[in-house]
Amino acid sequence: MGFLRRRSLARLLDGLAEAERRSADDPAALDRSIELWDRILEDADMRAHPMALNGAGWALLTRFRRDGAEIDCRAATRRFEQAYAAAAPGGEHRRDAAQNRCTSLVLAYEWLGDVAALDQAITLTEAEVADAGSEVPARLAGALAEARFARFRRDGRDDDLRRAIALAEQAVAAAPDAEAAAGYGRNLRTMMDTARGETAGMRTNVAGVSAARAAVTAAPQRSPDRGGRLLNLGATLYDRFVREGDLADLAEAVTALREARTVMPPVAAPYAQTCAALAVALLEQAARRDRPELIAEAVTLLGEATDRTNPHAPDYAVWLSMLGNARSQRYVHTGDPGELDAAIAAYREALDRLPAGHTDRPGLLNNLGSGHWDRYGRTGRSDDLSAAADAYRDSLAELPGDTASRATVLGNLANVLAELGDPQAGPTYRQATRSALETTTGTAVAVADTWGRWATQHGDWAQADDAYALALTAMRRLRERQLIAGDRETWLLATQHLPVAGAYAAAQAGHAEQAALRLETGRAMSLSEALQRDQRRLAGLDADAALRPLAQRFRAAARVLASGAR
Template identity: 35%
Template sequence: MSARRGREVEEQLGWLPVPRPPIRFRARLAAAGRALADYVLDGDESARRRLSDTLDRIIADRCFATAPRGFRVSLMTRSGIAHNWRGVAEYDHGEILRARDLLTAGLRLSSPDGPDRAWLEYALANTLGNLREPGREAASAAEALGYARRSVAHAAGAGDPRLVAQCRSGLALLLGRLFRAEGGLPVLNEAIGHAEWAVAAAGQGLLGPRFRYALADLLSARYDARGGLKDLDRAIELLRTDQGARLHIMAPQGKALQGTLGALLRRRYLRTRDPADLDEAVRLLKETVEEAPQPDPVGLTNLGNALLTRYEVHREPDDLLGAFEAQLRSLAARGADDRRTAPAHNNIGNALASAWRTSGDRRFGEAAVGHYRTALGLTGENAPERASREYNLASILRALGEPGEAVAAYRDAVRHGLDTSPEWALAAARQWGGWAADRHHWQEAADAYTNALEAAGRLFRIQLLREEKETWLAESQGLPAEAAHALFRAGRWKEAVVALEAGLGLLLSEALEAERIDLGRLSGTDHSDLAGRYRAAVSELEETMRRGAGPDTLRRRREAVDETAGRIRSTSGYEHFLGRPDFAAVHRSVPPGAVVVYLAAASPSGVALAVGEGGDVSAVELPSVTAAAVRRRIGTLLGARRGAPGAWRGALDAVTRWAWDAIVSPVLSIAGDRDEIVFVLSGSLVMLPLHAAWRPVREAPGSRRHLLDEHTVRYVPNARSLAVTREIAARVPADRAAVVADPEPTSWKPVGYARAETAWVRHWFPACDVLRGGEARHAAVLEALPRARVHHFVCHGLARTDSPLRSALILADDAELTLREIMELRLTRSGAGARLAVLSACDTAVPGALLPDEVVSLPSGLIQAGVAGVVASQWAVRGEAASLLTARFYQLWRAEGLSPPAALCAAQRWLRDTTNREKANDLAPVAALAPGDDDLAVLVRALRLRDPEARPYLHPADWAALGYHGS
């Protein structure tokens, strides 16, 4: 039975059978088989030594030299593998050298081609990869890689899929080590390709968990380099498949799969902040370390990291002590010449730094500096983890009061990170910028934040999926405001404008640019080849990004795209094709008679930057408009909405009064005499109804003056969207409407005055599709929208601030027309686009809370879909007030020729200021034009039944909910 067990293990490992074993050696071979089974299947540590000793006795036998060549090659291969296992498990350099010598001798005896040679090359490559000889690391790595590549070629020639899988997995691991030492994503992506092949070929056999472990490790490395959360998620799922498996040949110290799973769960926690991931990570890693028969440096390192992370969350002293102890034990378990001590030194530095922050004992901080410097001395110049270690060093030097060295370390972290690890470049630049701002070193802060924006942009551009882009955008929220404030204080006002323009609404801008690209018109001109060259350059860049590339390769690909795009921009009609935001582009977007005002609320202070038609920039600091102050006001508004009507009105009064003094009054000092103000708001500022900001009128006690009394006000996510919506507005006639009115059946309450509001829209647009009640079903609405140039919704809205792509307009049968679906309409692909969308529904202008700089909302979604202008509401209003407002809006736009933004502001003033008699008199002429239309006359009749001198809508709660977005 034991002999059969040994043969079964050899079969599962893919080992080639021993050819023609001489009778003299059969007993010892059987003993070796038993030792192999005991070690591989049971984890018997003594069996590993028995295996190598038994094989050594066979090779040392005086008759071994005269045995058949194939037998000798097979035994030397097995013995080399066994000694390699011992060297790795016992940290015995001599054992690995013994393995190298055996395998090299076996290779000299093997046939030029065939499976035996592939196995020897595979085993020798693995052994050389484990060899740590001072001064020869690079040479050993290159030699190992050469053997690994030849092993794959020879295995393929032998036609054995399992052997090919083994060799390709071995090559993948060596390529992964090369990537970690030198960087270069093409190397890593090649490794992942080999590992994927091995996993698919191995299936559920004995080697399946080993190959899946290798693939998970490589995917986690790519996650570090590119930040794609899907890579990390897949790595975790691969390890979950086999977390109970015990791979003694791969991890003699314990449960490698379980330990690595714990490490990856901790890393995912750092990204998603899901506490379940962190708790599971600590549990798994503790089990891994406790079950190891001797100290496992990798497991101890991972446990120390997880405990330190948990300490930073909960501040339990036991976690800090446990983290420090684990890292010291990890370092002690490494050999003195082991370059893998670099992460151990870095992690001890982290624990010491945390101890210093907790205790204030400077000795801990100084010891941390020493360990960080040692770690950096052992880290390659282009290694992906170098930026993170420089960041750690910079942070502790800063805390210890060493500004010169800290700044230098931050600069190094940013420089290395921009090429190899943008995530760490972003973290370093942001921390550096905040620190410089605290010291009022504004030029330094401006430089740091500019680098942070560049890192954030790179992270954004290299992600292929919206979900992955959003995870990195979450890391950079508020950054444009901090950068703009620092640049403003440094006197670099135009750069501050560009920082906000480049950092706000990235998802929207990307989508708008994609929609605007029309290279077809180049065909048939002298520049027809440019379209093909540009598409080829983009394809090469995308393919390079998918494969991964080193800094130089990526830089060349990006430069090729930029160079071709620049040639296209030199062609008439394409002057602004795909240009990165610059001040000239912002200047071009300023509408006639208007000023574009960028508002940013940073940590130290706010800033307003006004760009006029002539390209002049005026700026003013807003001392009271800190990020914290804005958040408090928004919290006040949101909290009051859930209370009694009186509380809501009081809160709205208080916040809009504050907004006048803190924001509007300073803005008016730099806006000049322009009739119109176009606001570009960063962060939580998008939740403030600035058009309703007010001041008391001294000459008329009890009276107020609101911003929209003095200027037409509208909002845009950024100047790029303003330019796009202006183009659409100029070419799209408002000649056909689609109205979605009071859908039913629905669990929501009926919408008041929906029939009257519909009649007023229909009056101004004879070509009008009306979907009322049961006709307002999801499919019918989606079919009607592309045909119409004006979209008007009289229904309920639903804002999901924690998941804004699921914010929706409620249709019949409670179906939801979600923001995601609206964004996918692509009205400019099927036609010219749409001129206007009016969302007469509550909460339709409320943006997502997680990415405020992105303004992910129904208005921005409609702009992305190809709508030039959007009227939307920030809160619920009474049905009659909404219907009166929209009726007057259409009258002023369609009959009196005001622009849509001006018509909305004028309609809001009208709703607020006029008496019931004046309202009825203003609307009556339109109702008289269609004497048989009872729905059109409803509003006029209702007004005439009330106190003719009353002004029932004086409060902003009734008239200020709607805002204009776009052009």
């Protein structure tokens, strides 16, 4: 092929690629571009041109993202494989083909449920990364990081998570511009949060929200990227709301996600993701604003997300789990037993879709147990009680280490065992309380209080004494950790019965001195909190020279009483 012809064809390919980017939201234009790619590849000289093959594959993959047709995904992967074989080793076109092939194979797993495609993506792309040495392009490292993270979510293997984080760090370092670095950085934070055991999603800051807003502003109304950018903005705002609690962030997240849902084609996986993200935000609004109608909307959205997802895709089980949670919340508001039955069915189907060892299974099993426990409370059916115990035990068997979740599940299991009259109820309550003392003090207070009430009802004063001793320890720790005065007062009001209940249990167990100490400690704690509240009210007296000595004497007395509470 002559130089002039190669140059003309290169310009044509560049122009065609640009036209695709501009018209990807126009179904007819995208279909025409794919037909044009096919005609270009009929040329003998272009049939093995890596740039043409990459372009043709990307057009097919773009249509797959739009329509979700499996044939387009498979055809795109073949084009990328041809481009990879035709490109010179170590060259830019070969790296592009490797990255594109990895992306299409991961999509085949995530959208079509092709498990083998994910493993193939990792094996082939790791080989290319190894050949690249220290010069791994950001796109290639980022694609492989996403593939490794997807397999971690599937199998729960720590080596996949560690490798995903290392690759994401490489992608951030090698990013060609700030926008690309921000995108890789968001993925990296999600992976690192997962490694720390956090579930709130990626941690964001003002800069992250500002960048997401700017990305939406820069996308024209008909841009194919606008829906994805709105989804990212909504997710970023929601994650900041989870961390900081600003309801304005939650409201803006809902607005962004509603718009994202209107501009996205309703056939692709991102549309289902948008429905699910919007449902989560609406459930949060429903809880904070007492608007049960938002729960009904969330149920509808999650049903839509499930209906539009391939049952073999990994997100299918996630949407089912979320649908179960939403239906459980709707049951609480409506009392409709059909909602609870549907929630239990959703949890069971989701569990059937997840392989053993999957990181989502323990939480799902706990939710399933809670569904059966709630249904037992409504119907009194013994099979629901047994099913709840089995689910909680299975959850504990699959939970790693001594986590906050473990304490919660242990407490749930103890409640079921107590209802069954199982003698292991007491030891399980004890284990749950001690576990919670190291992780979530509020849970420790609640579990120990329940344990104490149960032991008191059964006249087991030794256990009741132990339970309230741990409850009071947790109560003191919780009070010390509550930096906001209003939070301390709320907890003090909710736990004000513990010193009296603990004193009664100690007296019945034959520990009179301990009973007196618990009563005095509770009294001192209440007085100390009251004095601290009064101190805040007295702060304005310092401005009055005549009243300042009185305020100082009051504070001195408060310090004496506070030392007694400790």
